Amino acid sequence: MRLDRHHELFRTSVRAVLERLFLPELEDWEKAGEMPTHELYRSLGEEGLLGLTLPVDDGGLGLDLGYSHVWARELGRLPAGSPAMSLSVQTDIVLPLLAEEGGTGVRDAYLRPAVRGELVAALAATEPGGGSDLAAVRTTAVRDAEGLRLTGDKAFLTNGSVADFAVVLCHLLPSGADEGGDPPDGLDSLTLVLVPTGLPGVRQERHTGKLGNRACDHGRLSFTDVRVPEENLLGKPGSGYEALTRVFTRERTFLAAVCTARAATMLDRATTYARGRAVLGRPLLQHQAIAFRLAELDAELALIEQYTDAVFQRLQEDSAALRQASIAKLRASRLERECADLLLQLHGGAGYLEGGPVERGYRDARAYALAGGADEALLHLIAGHPRTDV
Template structure:
């Protein structure tokens, strides 16, 4: 991504906001296993950070900036010493709000998009189901369309912001009341905006997570939930295509976050290796260790450039599903490799619960699952090998 002086000035501004709003509280949030998501989103919304790239001429509160600003935003979130804020915010800024801006009608924009840009509402994407994971072909949640409206029934799990969200964008099968009740495949998948206050919606928080402990993850259960017709996002059956578009952007966002986290970990590990002596000389002077750090540095340089190029493709409106998947796959693996070496070189002190080294190791593991598991990304990339790449 070609960044200019304005992008770098924006970086300074974002860093200042995060240092003021997030950093003083982050350790406490992680220790408590939760963060004040609504307060955080409202504070960042007041700074104009939740609608950076949404159209400015639609009157919804978007700033209409190019994706270079989203790239910088992701990098600065990635430099925080815990992954929870980036994971929670990515759903709002890079999945749900772009979906609403693209496919929401007037009432959706007024009642949900605009307040969410201001940080007054927290959003979730409810796609994953228990036992289904990244395999959308096994999705069972169904909305039945009747003369009286839409009725939604199903269950979603492992949903970021799931138990605190004010509304969720739900991926479901949409069928007519007199039609097939248990459809299969992707053609009937539809996106439906569901306020969590509606009767029949039950939110439950997942606890006991390995990492990203302050970020909320929850289960959503829908039991014959009445959903207004105007809450349909796009045409019936367009859900898979629309979700693929925003997941492409989210994967680029997560790649930028993971790359920034890998860079921060590498910088700290190198400083530690210079200062800690083993067998009479600094760790950095042992060739085996220096070469492992050099490998990480070389990989980081490549992944960072590639991720920036993906943002450039997206900013130009070019197809980038394969490229974003590659970037997210390699960046998340790089973060895991860097976190593993960092813990190894810190020894027993790094392994102790609650420290920054141990936390980074735990947090890094999530990105092999979130935003598309590694295997799902490899399946997608392999599929492109059968076509022109």
């Protein structure tokens, strides 16, 4: 992605904002297992950071994807993964979906307030028995004279227990459909519906005891005969899978930038530590095995950074990038885990003790083998698409 001086000025500005909002208390939030999501979103909304690339008419700034790239990298520099994990759902999945698929009522009532940070959003696609397999969705919305009646369960949702509304992936069924039977097979009836979490029949439950990204909220949503107005349908009936595929391409590119930034931070920390820590009378960095391993990771990082830049550029030019984004996210998240593993290994027993950035980086990195598309799901997608020029 070609960045100019305006992008670099933005980098300086956003870094200052993130350090002011997160650094003083991020350690405490991680220990407590929660952060003040609504308060932080309002502050970020006031800075214009929740709608960087959204149209001005929708309350966004109308900027190019270079700004999203910078935003992702700066989130990745923070000493915990929770902020990036939470915010990526808002800025790079749900709000683009509302801008592309939402009607006037949805844009007025939900999109613009969410851009201002007044509302927190969740994507409710994953189900307890389905994971990354969207064809396994069982949640249904039945049409009747009063609108839609939604029933089902969703789990492992980022922002799930604190969200003011969720975009729910479900099978849209006609009036009179047998609700006790199995939902349709396949993807053709999958539809997106915006559901305020304060409606009768909606239950929010928080997941606790997570391995990493502990300050980021994750939760479960249950829907029992929830009445939703027809105008809350996003896009055309049956277009849910296609719409999610588009935003997942963007999200995976965003997460690749987050992961490369986190990998770079850990690699820098590992190099600094290896330079100063002496073993057998000389610094670790002077031991060939350590020096070569750091060099391998540095070379891999340089390549993945360049590849991710190219995918951002491809998206900016409105070119298809599903395969490329999947490759970038797969390789960047794996590299982050490798850097986290080496950093912990270099610190020995001290790195294994809970309470610092070394072990937390190791725990946080594990999430991206699952979130934003599990490694196996991405490999399946890559294998099923032909090679292209990127």
